[in-house]
Structures are given as structure tokens and as C-alpha cells.
Amino acid sequence: MAEKNWAGNYEYQAERIARPDTIDELRELVLSAPAVRALGSRHSFNDLADTPGLLISTAGLPGDVRIDEAARTVTVGGGVRYGDLARVLQDAGWALHNLASLPHISVAGAIATATHGSGDRNGNLATAVAGLRILTGTGELVDVRRGDEGFDGAVVGLGALGVVTEVTLDIRPTYDARQRLFGGVPWEAVIDRFDEVTSSAYSVSLFTTWDEEAVSLAWLKELDGVDSLIEDDFFGAPALTEPRHMIQTMDVRNTTEQLGVVGPWSERLAHFRFEFTPSNGEEIQSEYLVPRARAVEAIEAVRALAPVVAPLLQISEIRTVAADDLWLSSAYGTDVVGLHFTWFRDQAGVEAVLPQLEAALLPLGARPHWGKLYVDRDRVVPSLYPRLADFAALAARFDPAARFRNPFLTRLLP
Numbered sequence: 001m002a003e004k005n006w007a008g009n010y011e012y013q014a015e016r017i018a019r020p021d022t023i024d025e026l027r028e029l030v031l032s033a034p035a036v037r038a039l040g041s042r043h044s045f046n047d048l049a050d051t052p053g054l055l056i057s058t059a060g061l062p063g064d065v066r067i068d069e070a071a072r073t074v075t076v077g078g079g080v081r082y083g084d085l086a087r088v089l090q091d092a093g094w095a096l097h098n099l100a101s102l103p104h105i106s107v108a109g110a111i112a113t114a115t116h117g118s119g120d121r122n123g124n125l126a127t128a129v130a131g132l133r134i135l136t137g138t139g140e141l142v143d144v145r146r147g148d149e150g151f152d153g154a155v156v157g158l159g160a161l162g163v164v165t166e167v168t169l170d171i172r173p174t175y176d177a178r179q180r181l182f183g184g185v186p187w188e189a190v191i192d193r194f195d196e197v198t199s200s201a202y203s204v205s206l207f208t209t210w211d212e213e214a215v216s217l218a219w220l221k222e223l224d225g226v227d228s229l230i231e232d233d234f235f236g237a238p239a240l241t242e243p244r245h246m247i248q249t250m251d252v253r254n255t256t257e258q259l260g261v262v263g264p265w266s267e268r269l270a271h272f273r274f275e276f277t278p279s280n281g282e283e284i285q286s287e288y289l290v291p292r293a294r295a296v297e298a299i300e301a302v303r304a305l306a307p308v309v310a311p312l313l314q315i316s317e318i319r320t321v322a323a324d325d326l327w328l329s330s331a332y333g334t335d336v337v338g339l340h341f342t343w344f345r346d347q348a349g350v351e352a353v354l355p356q357l358e359a360a361l362l363p364l365g366a367r368p369h370w371g372k373l374y375v376d377r378d379r380v381v382p383s384l385y386p387r388l389a390d391f392a393a394l395a396a397r398f399d400p401a402a403r404f405r406n407p408f409l410t411r412l413l414p
Contacts (some may be wrong), residue, residue, distance in 0.1 A: 003055070006042045009373075010343055011283050012046075014055040021060040023165060027139045029056055030163065036403050038163040040079060040109030043102070043218045044371035045285050048113070049159065051406045058108065061165060065093055073130050078108030078164040082125075086266035098203075099269040099413040101317075101411035104142040104162050108164040112327040113371040114156045116338065118221075118270065118319035119203040123158040123191040124331055126361045127324045129155045131168035136161065137399030150294045153387065158370060160391075160409055176224035177202065179258045181244055182234035187303070187327045189235035190318075194296055198320045198337075200229045203269070204316040211306040215318075217246055221269060224262045225314030246271070247315045247342070283314060284350050287369035288357075289321065289330035291299050294364040295337035301360040303341060308356060327387035330367040339366075344375075352376060362409040382412055389414055 002025050004218045019038065020026045031035055034054025042049070049055075058079030066075045074094065076085050082096075083103030089095055098117035098175045100110060109115075109234045113413040116124035131145040132154055141357045142162075155159055190197055196249045198204045218234050223236045243258045245251065254276040256268055267273075290298040299318065299352065302309065309316075317340040321331045325365045330336060340359070354375045358368075368374035374381075382388055399405070405413075 001394075002256050004042075005044060005049075005109055005288045007045055007283055007285070007345065009347055010050075011043060011414040012039075012049065012055060015053060015054040016056060018062050019057045021063070023135065023141070025164060026056065026061065026135055026165070026178060027170050029054065030135060030137065030403065031139045034403060035399070035406070037243050037406055038078075038108070038159055040106035040135055041081060041104060043105050043109065044113070046227065046371070047372045047406070048371055048408045049109075050408070054165065055198070058106065058163065058165075065089075067094060067171070069094075072171050073168050074129075075166055075168045076107055079106050079186050081106055082110065083270075086274075089171060090174055090264050090266040093174050094171045095265045096125075096169065097128060097173060098125060099265075100125060101271040103270040103272065103274040107169075109371075111167065112159055112164065113154060113369065114326070114331070115369070115371065116331070117203070118205055118321065118338075120146050120199045120320050120335070121322050123324045126155045126326055126329060127322075128169045130170055132164055133166035134162040134164050134398065136402050137403040141165070142398070147269065149183045150394050150397075152325050153327040154368075154398075156326045158328060158409065158412075160404055160413075162404060166192045171399060175265050177265050178224060178260045178262045179256065179268055180220045180222065180230075180260050181240040181258055182218040182220070182230075182237040183240050183244075185235055185237040187214060187217050190215060191296055191299065193235060194299075196413070197235055200234070202226075204320070208318070209306075209310050209313050210316060211310040217244065219246070219271070228248050240381050246317070271358065275295040282345050284287075284345055284347065284370075285341065285372045286342040286343065286350070286354065286357075286367040286374055288339055288361045288370045288374075289336040289338050289369065290334040290361060290364055292337055294366075296364065298337070298339060298361055298364050301364075302357070305356060305360060308353055309341070312343050312346060312353055314344060316341050328370075328385055328389050330369060332385065334365075336367075338369075340369075379411075382414070388412075
């Protein structure tokens with residue numbers, strides 16, 4: 001089977017891939033395979049979604065969107081992409097609290113890996129989950145609701161409990177937002193006034209290649225109707241008057257509209273437009289979520305590694321995520337700062353640099369994003385999740401025959 005992930009850096013090792021379009025067909029496939037995994041939008045850069053057995057694409061499963069206005073929730077098929085969901089919600093006058101940079105990713109895949117979006121007070125996408133429907137390793141459909149035993153373990157589930165066929169998410173009335181860009185933020189401001197910098201808008205992203213004299217780009221997302229804390233100067237950086245892609249060689253038309261133009265949340269919270277592919281997939285991504293209390297140390301540590309990091313790097317993003325109680329969330333128990341790396345697609349080169357990066361960041365408590373490339377040669381990552389043993393027990397209860405256990409989970413779980 002010559003199937004690859006979105007970026008083309010990983011080739012799946014499964015014997016075959018199936019594309020069911022009904023729940024009954026899905027159940028038959030799961031029960032027929034001793035080793036099986038669900039495959040969403042293929043945006044993982046490692047072997048998290050792989051299996052030596054059967055891969056099941058969720059793209060063709062029922063994708064109905066059902067809004068419950070009284071409960072302020074929406075229920076959607078797990079294989080539905082966030083961009084499609086956002087359009088339905090916006091048309092109906094509703095919204096989500098946040099979106100990831102890419103609206104092209106599937107709902108179930110994003111929440112299963114604690115994919116996050118940005119903002120000091122914004123939890124990751126998984127924190128909006130109010131309920132899950134999971135087809136387990138025994139072929140049962142199990143509903144898990146917020147407040148149920150094990151719910152906080154099931155949400156960021158890494159695909160270990162079964163196939164998430166439906167997700168119920170919290171929603172809020174629709175709102176408008178705007179984006180503004182500022183160029184050349186002094187490193188001194190980032191280091192000395194970090195909390196002020198990141199709290200100055202609904203969401204703040206800083207883009208750098210780490211070897212620059214100043215952070216090349218600050219990308220602010222502000223809610224319409226909320227007074228801006230920033231005028232035309234962002235901690236010494238002037239407002240830009242022309243739109244920009246964070247990677248200067250890329251087409252700016254792929255990005256969502258900038259320069260303070262107000263528009264619906266569904267067209268502003270993601271960095272990239274849903275109707276365009278943001279790149280050709282010629283990249284590898286890594287990300288480390290550092291406890292906010294250690295963020296400045298982490299930033300200084302990466303700056304010190306700029307000579308080895310920058311030659312492989314297209315761009316890096318610094319962004320923030322609020323704490324939550326989800327067992328395998330990278331923000332479990334602490335506010336975090338994400339240090340995201342978009343590398344050139346040089347697998348060997350990136351894998352050679354990651355041990356140096358992790359030697360600097362993992363001792364600070366940094367948790368790698370589950371779906372992005374990391375190496376963890378010393379097996380530090382399991383120690384960063386105090387509820388990992390509880391999660392392993394929960395997975396065994398949902399999947400007693402370990403159909404959904406794969407090499408990734410075997411390396412991780414006790």
C-alpha cells in the first residue's frame with residue numbers, strides 16, 4: 001500500500017486501507033481486523049495513525065451536523081473537517097471558541113491529539129468537547145458525556161479507544177474578528193514583557209526563524225467590538241500595511257484576510273483559507289508545548305540553538321494555550337506556550353536536530369504535540385503525563401483485544 005500522509009514525509013505501513021460509508025460497515029471492518037486504526041485528514045507527521053493491519057478512513061462516514069440551540073452544542077461526524085463545520089455554524093448564527101491554523105483537519109483527529117489554536121485564555125480544540133460517540137474494539141457504540149467517569153481521559157484519546165464516529169462540541173453565538181500584522185518585534189520585548197505581549201489580543205502568534213535580530217512578524221487576532229489594546233505600534237514593531245504570509249516565499253492569497261478587515265470568526269481565526277491548500281505539503285512539523293512559567297527559558301534555549309535549527313527551518317511560531325483537565329492534553333494542568341517548527345521536508349536532517357532541541361526543552365516540562373515529529377530517545381514523554389496509567393486502563397476497557405494498539409501506543413503506554 002503506497003499511501004502517505006498529508007506532507008508526504010510518512011508512508012503508511014498498513015496492509016490495506018478501507019473507506020466505509022456506514023456505521024455497520026465500519027463495525028464489520030473493526031471486528032474483522034486484529035490490528036486497526038482510524039485515519040482522518042492525514043495531518044499527523046509520525047506513525048500515530050498507522051497500523052501494521054487495517055487503516056480505516058473516516059472521510060466517508062456520516063457527516064451530519066446537528067445544532068442543539070438550547071444546549072448550545074453541535075454534534076458532527078468525526079471525519080468532518082473544521083472548515084466545513086465552521087461554514088455550517090456561521091450560516092446558522094453560531095461559532096466555536098477557536099480554530100487551529102489549518103481548517104482542513106478533521107474534528108476527531110484534531111481533538112484526539114489536543115490540536116489547539118491560540119490565545120492566553122483559549123483552551124485547545126478538545127476543551128470544547130461535550131460528548132463523544134465511539135465505536136469500540138468490541139464493536140459497541142459507546143456515548144461518553146462531560147462529567148462521565150473517564151470522559152477527561154477519552155477526549156484526547158490518540159485513537160486508542162476506538163473510532164470516534166460523532167463529536168458534540170460547545171458552541172456560542174457567532175462573532176466577528178479582525179487580524180493585524182506587525183513587523184520586527186524586538187526580542188527584548190518578547191523576553192522582558194512576555195505576558196503583556198501574548199495577552200494583548202484574543203490570540204497572538206509570533207513568527208521567527210530564531211536567527212533574526214527581531215521577531216519578524218506578530219499576528220494578532222482581535223474580536224470585533226472589543227477595544228484594541230494595541231494601536232499602530234506593537235512593543236516597538238510597526239503595523240504592516242501590506243498582507244503577508246508568515247513564510248515570505250509563499251503565496252499570501254492562501255492566508256485569511258488581514259490588515260484589520262472585520263469578518264466572521266470562521267474566516268479569521270484560522271491562519272489559512274479553507275478554499276486554498278496552504279502549501280504543497282513540502283514540510284515537516286514539530287511542536288513542543290512548554291509550561292508557561294518556563295516559556296522565557298525555552299525561548300532563550302531555542303535562540304541559542306539557532307545555528308543548528310535555522311538552516312532546516314521554514315518558519316517557527318510562538319503561541320499560547322490555556323490549561324485544561326484532559327489527561328493526555330499537552331496543556332493538562334498548566335497554561336502552555338507552543339513552540340512550533342515548520343521544517344523543510346528533510347527527514348534525516350530534522351531527526352538529527354530534534355535530539356538537541358529536545359535536550360533543551362523536555363527538561364523544562366515541554367510536551368511534544370502528539371501528531372507532529374519528535375524522537376524522545378530517552379523516553380521522557382511518558383513521565384510528563386501523570387494520568388498515563390489511568391489512560392492505559394481506560395483504553396484496555398474500551399478495546400480489550402488491543403485492536404487499536406499500534407507501535408506508537410506501545411512505545412508510549414505502560
